[in-house]
Amino acid sequence: MRILVLYYSSYGHTLQMAQAIKRGAEKVGAEVHLKRVPELVPQEIIDGDEGLKYGADLQKDIAVAKPDDLIDYDAIIFGSPTRYGIMGAQMKNLIDQTGSLWAQGKLVNKIAGVFSSAATPHGGQEITNITMMIPLMHHGMIIVPQGYTSSGTSTNYGGGTPYGPSTTAGMDGSRQPDEADLTIAEDYGKRIAEVTKRFLT
Numbered sequence: 001m002r003i004l005v006l007y008y009s010s011y012g013h014t015l016q017m018a019q020a021i022k023r024g025a026e027k028v029g030a031e032v033h034l035k036r037v038p039e040l041v042p043q044e045i046i047d048g049d050e051g052l053k054y055g056a057d058l059q060k061d062i063a064v065a066k067p068d069d070l071i072d073y074d075a076i077i078f079g080s081p082t083r084y085g086i087m088g089a090q091m092k093n094l095i096d097q098t099g100s101l102w103a104q105g106k107l108v109n110k111i112a113g114v115f116s117s118a119a120t121p122h123g124g125q126e127i128t129n130i131t132m133m134i135p136l137m138h139h140g141m142i143i144v145p146q147g148y149t150s151s152g153t154s155t156n157y158g159g160g161t162p163y164g165p166s167t168t169a170g171m172d173g174s175r176q177p178d179e180a181d182l183t184i185a186e187d188y189g190k191r192i193a194e195v196t197k198r199f200l201t
C-alpha cells in the first residue's frame, strides 16, 4: 500500500499537518511518501521575506513532486493553505498539469483526501478542503472525508473539519498546529490507510 501526502506550505503549518497525516498512515503499515508541489513565488520575493525564507529553508530537503509521480500511489492526500478561500496556486498548478493523466484515466479509483490551513478560524479551511475535492472528482478519484471519525473534530476549536483536517495559523502565522490539530491529522492518515487497505483487498 503506497500513499502520497502531496502538499504546499509557505511557512510550515501545512507541512506539520502533512507530517502528522504521514505518521498516522504509517501506523497502519502503509509506505508513505511526503512530497511538496513546486513553488511559484519568485526567489527574490522569498529572499526578501523572513517568513517565506524560513519556510523555504524548512522544506529544502523534501522532494518536489512531478505530475507523473501521482500514478505510483494507491492513495493521494492533498494539502494546501487557504488563499482567498481556496487552495493555493501552487497546488492548482500541479493539478493543472495532470491533463494527460486525466485523459488516460490514470487516477481513476485512487483513494484521495484533503487538508488545509488558514490564518483565521473562519478564513476558509472548510471551503478550501471542499473545493480541493472538485478536480479530484473529475479524475474519478474516490474521496474519503474525515467525517467525525476523529473525536477531536467535535471538540477541538483550533482545526478539524468533517471534510478533512485543518489548522489555524493566526493572522501573523504565530499559532502552530497544536496537539489536537495534529491528532486529528494523524487520525485522518490512519483512516485513509485503513480505507485504502480494504479497497485493495
Ligand SMILES: Cc1cc2nc3c(=O)[nH]c(=O)nc-3n(C[C@H](O)[C@H](O)[C@H](O)COP(=O)(O)O)c2cc1C
Pocket (backbone or CB within 6 Å): 008, 009, 010, 011, 012, 013, 014, 015, 081, 082, 083, 084, 085, 086, 117, 118, 119, 120, 121, 122, 123, 124, 169, 173
Ligand atoms: C495571498 C494570500 C491569501 C490568503 N488568504 C487567506 C484567506 O482567505 N483566509 C485565511 O484565513 N487566511 C488566508 N491566508 C493566510 C494563509 O492561509 C496562512 O498563511 C497559511 O494557512 C499558513 O500555512 P502555511 O504555513 O502552510 O503556508 C492567505 C495568505 C496569503 C499569502
